[in-house]
Each structure stands twice: as C-alpha cells, then as structure tokens.
Amino acid sequence: MKFQGSQNYVATQDLMLAVNAAIQLQRPLLVKGEPGTGKTMLAEEVAQSLGMPLLQWHIKSTTKAQQGLYEYDAVSRLRDSQLEGSSDKVKDIRNYIVQGVLWQAFTADQPVALLIDEIDKADIEFPNDLLREIDRMEFYCYETRELVRAKHRPLVFITSNNEKELPDAFLRRCFFHFIKFPEAETMRQIVDVHFPSLKGDLLAVAMKTFYDVRGLPGLKKKPSTSELLDWLKLLVAEDIPLEALQSADNKVAVPPLVGALLKNEQDVSLFEKLVFMNQRNR
Ligand SMILES: Nc1ncnc2c1ncn2[C@@H]1O[C@H](COP(=O)(O)OP(=O)(O)OP(=O)(O)O)[C@@H](O)[C@H]1O
Ligand SMILES: [Mg+2]
Numbered sequence: 001m002k003f004q005g006s007q008n009y010v011a012t013q014d015l016m017l018a019v020n021a022a023i024q025l026q027r028p029l030l031v032k033g034e035p036g037t038g039k040t041m042l043a044e045e046v047a048q049s050l051g052m053p054l055l056q057w058h059i060k061s062t063t064k065a066q067q068g069l070y071e072y073d074a075v076s077r078l079r080d081s082q083l084e085g086s087s088d089k090v091k092d093i094r095n096y097i098v099q100g101v102l103w104q105a106f107t108a109d110q111p112v113a114l115l116i117d118e119i120d121k122a123d124i125e126f127p128n129d130l131l132r133e134i135d136r137m138e139f140y141c142y143e144t145r146e147l148v149r150a151k152h153r154p155l156v157f158i159t160s161n162n163e164k165e166l167p168d169a170f171l172r173r174c175f176f177h178f179i180k181f182p183e184a185e186t187m188r189q190i191v192d193v194h195f196p197s198l199k200g201d202l203l204a205v206a207m208k209t210f211y212d213v214r215g216l217p218g219l220k221k222k223p224s225t226s227e228l229l230d231w232l233k234l235l236v237a238e239d240i241p242l243e244a245l246q247s248a249d250n251k252v253a254v255p256p257l258v259g260a261l262l263k264n265e266q267d268v269s270l271f272e273k274l275v276f277m278n279q280r281n282r
Helices: 013-025 039-049 065-069 074-082 101-107 125-129 131-136 168-172 184-194 200-215 225-237 265-281
Strands: 029-032 054-058 070-072 097-099 113-117 138-141 146-149 155-160 175-178
Touching: 013 029, 013 039, 013 175, 029 039, 039 054, 039 113, 039 155, 054 101, 065 070, 065 101, 065 125, 065 131, 097 101, 101 113, 101 146, 125 131, 125 168, 131 138, 184 200, 184 225, 200 225
Parallel strands: 029 155, 029 175, 054 113, 113 155
Antiparallel strands: 070 097, 138 146
C-alpha cells in the first residue's frame, strides 16, 4: 500500500514520503501548513487513490473527544419510554448509542481512512482525550459494557493550522509533516491540474504578481494556493487582458479582482503604496 500522488493532487516527493512513512509506522499523519495548502484535500486524495472510504471529522471549538467515540441519547430513550405501549426498543440501551466516527472507523469491515480536520480548533484537552484511542485503537463503551476495538487500523490524518500547540504526548504518537508553501514550479503543476488549458503568458504574469504580493513584507494574510486558483478562475471568466495585469502599465494601480488575493484593507493599501512607489521610481 503506497501513495504515489494522484491526478487531481500534486504531491511533492517529501509529502509522498511522509504519507508512506505514516502508513508504514501505522501512526497518524499530522499535517500542518498555511491555510489553503491542501491539507484537507490530501486526506481525500490518499483515501481515494488507496481505495479506502474516508470518514471525516471536522473539529470545532465545541467538539468533544467523546463525540468521536459515541454518545448516549438519553432524551430519545426517555421520550420513547413515555409513549404508550413502549416497545422492546426502549429496553435495549444499545438502540440509543449513537456511534461516532471513531466507532465507525474501528468497526468498518474494510480498512478506512479517517480525517480529524483542524484539531487545533478544539479545546486543549481534546488531543489528550484521544491518546489511548489513537494508540491502542480501542475504547470502552460504559453503557453497553463493551470494548470497541479496531478490526483494521484506520489510516488517520490529522490537520492543524497551529492555532494551539499540541501536547507532547500526542505528538509522540504521530508522524509529522509540514506542507511547505509550493515553489513556483510545483505551483505551476497545481494550476495545471485545475486549469489545463490556461494560456502560458497569462499564467506567467499572474504567477509573478501572485508571488510579488506574497513577498510583500508586513502582509497580514498572505494569499495561498486556493486564493491563486480563485483569482485565476476569475481572470479567465472575466477574460481580463494580459496588459491589465502588468504593473509596468502605469495606468493600473493594483491587479484587477485583487479581492481574491488580499483579504483585508491594510494589505490592499500596503500593496497600493508599493505599486505607487514603484511607479515613481521608474
Ligand atoms: N497540491 C495540490 N494539488 C492540487 N490542488 C491543490 C493542492 N493544494 C491545494 N490545492 C487547492 O487548494 C484548495 C484548498 O485546499 P485544502 O482545502 O485542502 O487546504 P487546507 O490546507 O485544508 O486549508 P485550511 O487550512 O484552510 O483548511 C483545494 O481545494 C485545491 O483546489
Ligand atoms: Mg482544511
């Protein structure tokens, strides 16, 4: 079982190496990187190319570890028990255990991939609460007094945007990979996957503007891969002429549709200032 990249996803050599190392070690792959560098998509693509179903667990600030295991729906049980002629269903507590993604992943008949997306959004206890489950691939359901143990070890992907530090004990159990921001050549391949028929000169100019914008010192939010893709999509849809993008043309202050790349007013005005200064120095 080896990941070799896929048609829709450009994986660098070191990323493929990391995925395969995690498979080999049977440890979760912890993926970090700027927003929009393909962390979530990686799990989808690996699962697809290895022919595994993907179970996704998107973490929010209110998510608790227990929800990934199971929840006991006491309210439904109470309501059912108050209905007239309450059935056998009420007597069996198992009918009110709602299985979480980990339970589903552990009991699936075939090996599955499991994505725990944006683990840093949860509270600080969340990763610690999952240590044993991730390590031993088992947990105990107190209500039904059963041990739920993985039939097949799922392939686990964990993504983080670094909003919170993860505990050392948790890190110890993972294989780590940081997706570096793609260099121009890799980026060109990524763009090619999404826009195979994009004109070469438009791409070259757009890429130059994009990396110039990213290189601005003091930018609050650097645009990333997904923003470049959005921008290109708009440029193509609006049929923006090549000249409009080249700031050598003094009439153009800021590239058109820059809202796809820069996401707050300070960054836009920083960029405007820079373009203005460039023009004066010319
Ligand atoms: N290597 C890549 N190959 C192809 N497309 C990519 C690649 N990296 C990013 N993309 C594009 O960027 C988009 C954003 O990727 P994704 O949602 O996986 O980012 P993310 O790292 O999970 O971001 P966030 O941290 O904001 O959740 C994808 O939908 C895809 O179109
Ligand atoms: Mg994501």
